[in-house]
Amino acid sequence: MTGIQALLLTSILFVAVYFLVRLRNRIFDVLLLLALVTAAVLFVLFPDWTTLLANRLGVGRGADLVFYTCIVLGWFLLLKLYTKIRRLEQLLTDLVRKKALEEKE
Numbered sequence: 001m002t003g004i005q006a007l008l009l010t011s012i013l014f015v016a017v018y019f020l021v022r023l024r025n026r027i028f029d030v031l032l033l034l035a036l037v038t039a040a041v042l043f044v045l046f047p048d049w050t051t052l053l054a055n056r057l058g059v060g061r062g063a064d065l066v067f068y069t070c071i072v073l074g075w076f077l078l079l080k081l082y083t084k085i086r087r088l089e090q091l092l093t094d095l096v097r098k099k100a101l102e103e104k105e
Contacts, residue, residue: 005044012040036073 016037020030043050043066050062059065 001045009041009044012037012044 016033019033043062047062050065052062054060054062054065057065059068
């Protein structure tokens with residue numbers, strides 16, 4: 001195992017443990033995280049697999065495939081956070097309206 005592999009594996013495991021603790025009630029998020037962590041660990045330990053998979057998918061290099069995948073996952077997370085913020089804004093608006101009506105009476 002090379003130094004970069006050890007560093008990447010440590011980072012991946014740290015992020016996985018952190019999010020498992022934070023997402024303990026959301027089964028979909030936990031399953032998605034476990035799938036991503038498993039793929040990341042396998043691609044770090046066996047970097048040739050990314051190139052083989054990239055070639056089968058029509059991408060030149062494995063690094064390009066990982067980059068494209070990260071872009072898609074980044075958009076997924078961005079949209080997930082956006083919907084959560086919108087939901088919290090709506091909840092806050094409803095609470096303020098309810099409080100205002102209670103104080104009026």
